[in-house]
Amino acid sequence: MNIRDVRGYYEKISEIASDVTFRSRTLNKAKSVLLSIFKLIIIVGMSYIILGPVINIVSNSFFSPSDVYNPSVFMIPLSPTLENFKRAFTRLNYWSTLGYTMVYIVSITLIQILICSMVGYGFARFEFPLKKLLFGCVIVTIVLPAHVIMLPIYQHFRMWDIFGIIQAVTGKTVNLLSQQTPMYLMTLFGTGLRSGLYIYIFRQFFRGLPKEIEEAALIDGAGIWHTYFRIMLRNAMPAAISVAVFSMVWQYNDMFYARLFSMPTSKNLTFRLSTIQATIEFVDQIKDPMISQLAVYAGITLVLLPILIIYFVLQKYFVEGIERSGIVG
Template identity: 40%
Template sequence: MEKYVEKQDIDLTVTTKGQRFRSKYLTWKFAATFFGNLFAYVLTIGIAFVIVYPLLRRVGNAFKPVEEFYDSSVVYFPRNPTFDVIRQAYRRLNVSTVGVTSFILALTIGFLQTAISTLAGYGFARFQFRGSKVLFALVILTLVVPPQTILIPIFLRFRFMDAFGIITAIFGKPINMIDTYGPQIMLALTGLGWKNGLYIYMLRQYFRGIPRVLEEAAYIDGAKTFRAFFTIMLPSAVPMMLTVFLFSFSWQWTDSFYSGTFLIKKGLLATSIKWITHKNELMQFNLQQTAILLIILPLILLFIITQRYFVEGIERSGIVG
């Protein structure tokens, strides 16, 4: 479209420098692009600032010594920056123990959710078995049902865990799975984890976008269903799987909904913030905010490295197609 218009605009008879300048810059088209871009920049950069501002503000606060909190002349940049607050917050978070378990749990949940969603997404995209439509409608239902609605039954189920009365028959009473990692892992394994319906939907759409011919060629070459899946389809779905894994990992990393319910005494990084206390209220607030900053710092780094997958993953997920 643009090329077509540009060809019309350039006057080939122009020779002198001034005329060339005029024909290039003093045109309606140039003015429209210029002011359009100016308008777009003012708006988008302003809004991007609103997004980044709270983060920058916290970064500034994290380096402030205690006295400067009471000094109203210090707003953004600390006058005598120290690492005191950061060091304290880091120590209170128990990064060496709680941090490691949080990381391992987030990794595990990420892997499980990605694997289960990939299998299910492929199953829904390529096989029309009996009841597949009903089952997929149920997957969508898990998205639409607020997690609050099924939280209490699920909590009580894991609080008094029993498999068809077998456990009660052997041990005399059901197992208490609260404060173990069991509930979250079991939910991830059965495709009911945090926002799992969304991942299944994304992967299903993605698989539907891959031409069927690829697998048919594999079938003709003698591959069976699972061989075709693992050697042909899986490699071509890696970008989407990575996207899902990144989402799953980072949402588990900051999750306080399931983690706060199933791990009451045992803390994860995300749920142990409220235990950071200080006799000075302002200091406590600042410590907690700095702790959050420390927790999301790895996520920000991860996001900067992998933003291509995050952004393109959503775009190519076929939610649109």
């Protein structure tokens, strides 16, 4: 990048820097060029810090076993191979696991959006006794580390029951562990993974919308539920999109609840990834951790791909959505 480019940059970047004090133009220009070079260095450096390990992982996933022990190989494999990907594909059972995972995270996300927007709307627009205290409780659910409630929740779903009704009828309680039902239940009742945060986002967003919209709807004869589903939920699209992205990404990456409820690994891609190395060492009889790690790298590449695609598709809406959704307020 030559200096003229950088200067062009700068002129676009900051009108703020122009002062009223009279300084010689050359000094100013030298300063601006220096400043933009400084910025460029920082941005490139920070980007490298983030991307470096990722590039390392991706390039390592193409390494063949001989490359691992060749000290002259760095980043670019001498004899690239797709062997690792093949192995990761079979051991992850990729397509089937991915399919189940997608169904799972998309349905959870839809429930999150529906429930959290409802609750957020309730907090934003209605007056009822103890409202402040209850909203304080929402904040508490954001702040409270999940591990403090993990044992009782584990036991709760281990012996799941509604007020003892099921036990009275069938004589024993239901074991909901080793399936995804606990997560669905918790999400349905607004206490899923980071639901508190989503409630907060929606509440802030609804508070920012003008009340006239609802008043007009009410005058036109729409009931409160009708107004909510037909009008308010549509207007909340920016907030809904940022919640959707966050929810999908975090649900996809969640290991805590997946481990706690011992969800089936055949239906959870990231959870399955965490056991892939052991599987490969055991099933494929590759005892060398350096080499089985290669397949893990390939697995990571495979696991990151879908979420990257989702992110790239939604990223434009996502950043805009956050800017408009009023996390800020």
